[in-house]
Amino acid sequence: MHPTQEKIMTNKSKPSNLQRAIVTAVSGVTLILIVLIATLLGVDTPLEEDEPENPPVDDIPNVPVGELVSIPGGYDGGWFQVYFTDPIQDDNFQGAPIEAALVSVLDDATTRIDAALYELNSRPITDALIRAHQRGVQVRVVTDGEAGEESPDSTIADLDLADIPIVS
Incomplete structure (x- = not known):
């Protein structure tokens, strides 16, 4: 193989600074688009303060779990009432x-x-x-x-x- 051809082959196998810059720019733009689309669609990562607080035990009426108590027009499940x-x-x-x-x-x-x-x-x-x-x-x-x-x-x-x- 001729030395000039060898040099051309070597240059083709190594990315140039321009190629690296283009790949970096495209990656950055893609990441920004993904973040914008996620924001517009309401995709959110849960934060610790987003987790609901459990109510104090004193606030929950004393109704056994899974038991419904009949009330006029419906049932009382302790923390909820259902009416028909x-x-x-x-x-x-x-x-x-x-x-x-x-x-x-x-x-x-x-x-x-x-x-x-x-x-x-x-x-x-x-x-x-x-x-x-x-x-x-x-x-x-x-x-x-x-x-x-x-x-x-x-x-x-x-x-x-x-x-x-x-x-x-």
């Missing part, structure tokens, strides 16, 4: 167990109530939201514009009259 409704065709019906339970929770609120309601036509729940607002609880409501505000049975207007912020 019986569909009826009477628009004036009030007094369902879930309605009474919700009114009780609203009446016990001390700081803030954020309600997302498709529609609201329950007088007891409406009154409980107004009472909470009157005692200084921050009450905010998001509702459907058509079903929430324009329904003839809606009580959303009463919340508006009580100066409760409503977004639809």
Whole structure:
């Protein structure tokens, strides 16, 4: 083999500074694109402070694990309650167990109530939201514009009259 050909072959097998710079630049741009796409898609690595705190043992009611206690309209599982409704065709019906339970929770609120309601036509729940607002609880409501505000049975207007912020 001729010495010139040998030199050309040697130069081809070793990457030049320009080739190294291009590979580094492409790698860097690829990494930046991956990070941007992950950020835009909401991919996140969990941080230690993101882990939920276990509630203190004193805050958990004394119900054996896996045992459900019957309550009016549903079941109490200790840290949760499940309510069932019986569909009826009477628009004036009030007094369902879930309605009474919700009114009780609203009446016990001390700081803030954020309600997302498709529609609201329950007088007891409406009154409980107004009472909470009157005692200084921050009450905010998001509702459907058509079903929430324009329904003839809606009580959303009463919340508006009580100066409760409503977004639809």
